[in-house]
Amino acid sequence: MAKAGGRRAATGAKAKSGAGGSRRSPGRSESDSSPGGGDGAVPGRGASHPVRPHPAGVPLLDVDQMLDTERIVVCCGSGGVGKTTTAAALALRAAERGRSVVVLTIDPARRLAQALGLTALDNIPREVAGVDSTGGGRLDAMMLDMKRTFDEIVLTHSTPERAQALLDNPFYQSMSSSFSGTQEYMAMEKLGQLDATCEWDLIVVDTPPTRSALDFLDAPTRLGTFLDGRLLRVLLAPAKAGGRAYAKVLGAGLGMFTRVITKVLGAQLLTDLSQFVGALETMFGGFRARAEETYRLLGAPGTSFVVVATPEAAALREASYFVDRLDAEGMPLAGLVVNRMHHSDAAALTVERSLAAAENLDEHREHPLAAAVLRIHAERVRLASREARLRERFTSAHPDTPLVEVEALSGDVHDLDGLRVIGAAMARVERLEQAG
Amino acid sequence: MPSSVAPTGHAGTVEDVSGRRTVTDDSAPGGPEADGPWDRRLHIVTGKGGTGKTTIAGALAVALATGGRRVLLTEVEGRQQIAQLFDTPPLPYQERKVASAPGGGEVFGLAIDADEALLEYLEMFYNLRRAGRALGRIGAVDFATTVAPGVRDVLLTGKVKEAVNRPDGTRPGGLAYDAVVLDAPPTGRITRFLNVTAEVAGLAKVGPIRAQADSVMAVLRPERAAVHLVTLLEEMPVQETVDGVAELGRAGLPLGGVIVNMARPPLLKIRELRLARRGELDPEEIAAGIKEAGLEPTPALVEALSWEAAQHADRVALERTERAEIAALGRPVYEMPLMADGVDLGTIYRFAELLRDQQMVG
Numbered sequence: 001m002a003k004a005g006g007r008r009a010a011t012g013a014k015a016k017s018g019a020g021g022s023r024r025s026p027g028r029s030e031s032d033s034s035p036g037g038g039d040g041a042v043p044g045r046g047a048s049h050p051v052r053p054h055p056a057g058v059p060l061l062d063v064d065q066m067l068d069t070e071r072i073v074v075c076c077g078s079g080g081v082g083k084t085t086t087a088a089a090l091a092l093r094a095a096e097r098g099r100s101v102v103v104l105t106i107d108p109a110r111r112l113a114q115a116l117g118l119t120a121l122d123n124i125p126r127e128v129a130g131v132d133s134t135g136g137g138r139l140d141a142m143m144l145d146m147k148r149t150f151d152e153i154v155l156t157h158s159t160p161e162r163a164q165a166l167l168d169n170p171f172y173q174s175m176s177s178s179f180s181g182t183q184e185y186m187a188m189e190k191l192g193q194l195d196a197t198c199e200w201d202l203i204v205v206d207t208p209p210t211r212s213a214l215d216f217l218d219a220p221t222r223l224g225t226f227l228d229g230r231l232l233r234v235l236l237a238p239a240k241a242g243g244r245a246y247a248k249v250l251g252a253g254l255g256m257f258t259r260v261i262t263k264v265l266g267a268q269l270l271t272d273l274s275q276f277v278g279a280l281e282t283m284f285g286g287f288r289a290r291a292e293e294t295y296r297l298l299g300a301p302g303t304s305f306v307v308v309a310t311p312e313a314a315a316l317r318e319a320s321y322f323v324d325r326l327d328a329e330g331m332p333l334a335g336l337v338v339n340r341m342h343h344s345d346a347a348a349l350t351v352e353r354s355l356a357a358a359e360n361l362d363e364h365r366e367h368p369l370a371a372a373v374l375r376i377h378a379e380r381v382r383l384a385s386r387e388a389r390l391r392e393r394f395t396s397a398h399p400d401t402p403l404v405e406v407e408a409l410s411g412d413v414h415d416l417d418g419l420r421v422i423g424a425a426m427a428r429v430e431r432l433e434q435a436g
Numbered sequence: 437m438p439s440s441v442a443p444t445g446h447a448g449t450v451e452d453v454s455g456r457r458t459v460t461d462d463s464a465p466g467g468p469e470a471d472g473p474w475d476r477r478l479h480i481v482t483g484k485g486g487t488g489k490t491t492i493a494g495a496l497a498v499a500l501a502t503g504g505r506r507v508l509l510t511e512v513e514g515r516q517q518i519a520q521l522f523d524t525p526p527l528p529y530q531e532r533k534v535a536s537a538p539g540g541g542e543v544f545g546l547a548i549d550a551d552e553a554l555l556e557y558l559e560m561f562y563n564l565r566r567a568g569r570a571l572g573r574i575g576a577v578d579f580a581t582t583v584a585p586g587v588r589d590v591l592l593t594g595k596v597k598e599a600v601n602r603p604d605g606t607r608p609g610g611l612a613y614d615a616v617v618l619d620a621p622p623t624g625r626i627t628r629f630l631n632v633t634a635e636v637a638g639l640a641k642v643g644p645i646r647a648q649a650d651s652v653m654a655v656l657r658p659e660r661a662a663v664h665l666v667t668l669l670e671e672m673p674v675q676e677t678v679d680g681v682a683e684l685g686r687a688g689l690p691l692g693g694v695i696v697n698m699a700r701p702p703l704l705k706i707r708e709l710r711l712a713r714r715g716e717l718d719p720e721e722i723a724a725g726i727k728e729a730g731l732e733p734t735p736a737l738v739e740a741l742s743w744e745a746a747q748h749a750d751r752v753a754l755e756r757t758e759r760a761e762i763a764a765l766g767r768p769v770y771e772m773p774l775m776a777d778g779v780d781l782g783t784i785y786r787f788a789e790l791l792r793d794q795q796m797v798g
Contacts, residue, residue: 010784053471078485079484079485079486080485080486080487080672080673081486081621086788089683101590109671109672109675110675116790174635176588192593215437236649285782297652310486311780312486312516312778313779314486315486316458340737344739344740344744345736345739346736346737346740346741346744349731349737353731357726357729357730357731357736358729360729360730361725361728362548364728366725366728367721367724367728367729368723369718369722369725370721370722370724370725370726370728370729371705371718371725371729371747372703372704372705372708373704373717373722373725373727373741373744373745374726374729374741375703376741376744376748377741378701379700379703379721379742379748380744380748382776382777383776386776388779390778399786410748410750410751410754411750411754412670412671412754414671
């Protein structure tokens with residue numbers, strides 16, 4: 001902790017990130033940071049605010065300990081909860097605490113991508129400029145290119161001709177670019193690849209914001225069912241021996257099956273499909289083994305899952321699902337990060353008293369500024385108590401899940417300074433006043 | 437009850453029924469009016485995750501049903517969001533009444549499931565329900581709906597299309613529903629989801645899947661359907677909305693309005709907002725006011741209130757920037773306020789009223 005505190009001197013880091021940003025992305029201009037709102041100063045002033053008190057009786061998620069010791073950190077949660085930002089903030093913090101880190105993001109916001117130097121989607125980790133490396137750490141970042149990752153697997157596991165035939169197959173094209181599970185599989189494939197290089201101390205992974213963001217946990221089973229299934233053999237049959245082979249594979253009564261397939265899909269489609277499946281079978285024998293390996297890696301010591309949520313009913317419901325699911329799979333859950341919590345330093349002044357005071361002033365047509373400020377306070381306290389209630393509901397269902405609450409910033413995060421502020425908030429380090 | 441009606445919809449046979457009906461909607465010369473109120477058969481509501489798209493879809497359904505109409509609200513992501521929104525038990529693959537609307541209107545809910553839709557499709561076209569079950573056992577349904585996602589989307593949108601076109605001779609207009617609202621996949625996926633013909637083009641150039649896709653596209657004409665985008669006044673949702681509008685436009689899909697959700701009205705005057713952002717609100721004036729109102733103006737309280745005012749001002753400034761981006765899209769914009777106490781059933785009705793007041797629904 002001491003290690004982190006001193007080096008967070010804002011001026012130095014800020015200057016570096018500024019220079020780095022312009023070197024990395026020449027297209028970025030000053031006008032990029034929107035006039036009037038969301039500029040760098042916003043998280044800066046938030047930084048002067050003290051760490052919010054941790055709720056009593058709830059185990060605290062010790063972020064720094066996790067970042068100092070783990071080898072893999074997987075962030076999951078529903079869409080729109082700040083998962084990518086959380087992953088990036090964790091990675092940056094670990095790097096500035098002296099570790100060599102790579103962060104694998106799925107679909108970062110444009111400005112966050114720029115801040116991380118992710119201007120080219122080339123599926124290769126690149127060093128992030130502007131990271132404080134005085135502790136000996138470094139940060140690399142990459143954005144997952146799902147189709148390219150898939151193509152690479154195909155190319156590695158096949159002869160050029162066979163690979164080309166598969167790459168041209170319409171089913172392959174459809175599956176590799178839009179299959180709702182492909183992103184999860186490819187994220188995990190990439191994780192396995194990154195881990196295998198042993199180039200980094202820590203890999204931080206963002207997961208896709210799909211309904212079943214934990215689909216990758218099913219990858220080995222699903223691939224297994226898929227590749228060993230009777231269906232596959234049925235679909236392979238025409239490629240091998242012509243249509244009548246169906247009956248041989250599945251026994252009697254399969255005329256119906258043939259009829260349905262041809263009727264519903266059509267003959268050309270069936271040929272493409274069987275070609276696709278045939279190619280998959282030859283190439284993907286090893287793929288399943290790798291999926292199983294990744295699954296083991298996820299469950300092994302050295303891996304931590306972080307569930308990310310916001311204090312909203314739907315997001316916390318999803319978080320509960322993730323926590324239960326990880327538990328059921330025996331996956332190591334580090335805890336929950338609740339982003340965008342509001343709190344008030346003057347919560348003792350209740351909503352009711354605050355509003356009554358504001359009305360009192362309005363009645364006498366006096367002190368309009370104070371009345372407005374009291375209304376703002378009332379709104380904030382109302383929001384804060386609602387959020388606290390929702391978070392308590394989660395806690396009562398999962399009393400043993402460690403968590404950390406992160407204060408809402410009034411602006412979006414799109415530079416390393418903003419990520420530092422969030423990282424410090426997650427680690428519950430008193431944030432320093434930033435210069436400027 | 438629609439729930440008891442077997443899906444009699446069949447591509448080609450009911451097309452002309454609704455085709456005739458919708459022609460009358462198309463009143464403006466040179467195409468349907470582009471700025472609402474949105475008198476459409478099908479309303480598709482999309483938005484980034486966390487923007488409250490389901491809430492808006494529910495409110496829109498209630499707004500459309502107001503005055504005695506019958507509206508179907510559908511979801512396709514298997515999350516049972518409609519049931520949660522309306523506080524009902526989980527919906528089966530069957531239409532159930534989930535709410536009443538003012539003036540005798542009715543809202544029905546349906547959670548569309550791709551596997552069930554495939555079985556229904558097989559039965560409808562080939563009388564093959566049992567065969568379908570057999571296919572399910574060997575994993576074919578799973579296969580069709582996962583490996584070929586285009587097929588999955590055709591099944592989901594196909595079911596929506598069926599509900600849009602479903603005839604009911606006993607009702608005015610001859611259709612089972614006056615309007616259908618789809619709580620659609622998020623903005624990032626919406627164009628691909630709706631553009632089913634393009635999606636299956638590589639897979640099926642002819643044949644029944646292609647025919648189904650084409651009949652879906654026929655419902656997605658501007659005079660019959662509109663895609664509405666829900667956003668928050670925050671950077672990422674707005675960016676996705678801007679991208680989504682461009683993508684939908686390029687794909688020739690019918691654009692509707694933009695609904696800004698969770699907007700916060702400014703509580704300070706413009707000059708005060710500026711001062712608050714700089715942390716320069718007069719502490720003595722605040723202290724004097726608090727004292728006047730009978731509260732103890734401790735320095736800590738004044739500081740806390742000033743900080744909260746600064747946060748508010750930052751938020752307002754951010755919202756103003758983002759609002760300008762939304763306005764630049766040139767689409768009609770509707771605004772729903774932030775509900776500090778959270779969304780409940782009452783919110784749906786309140787929002788429905790606001791949508792009507794703001795002329796999103798005529």
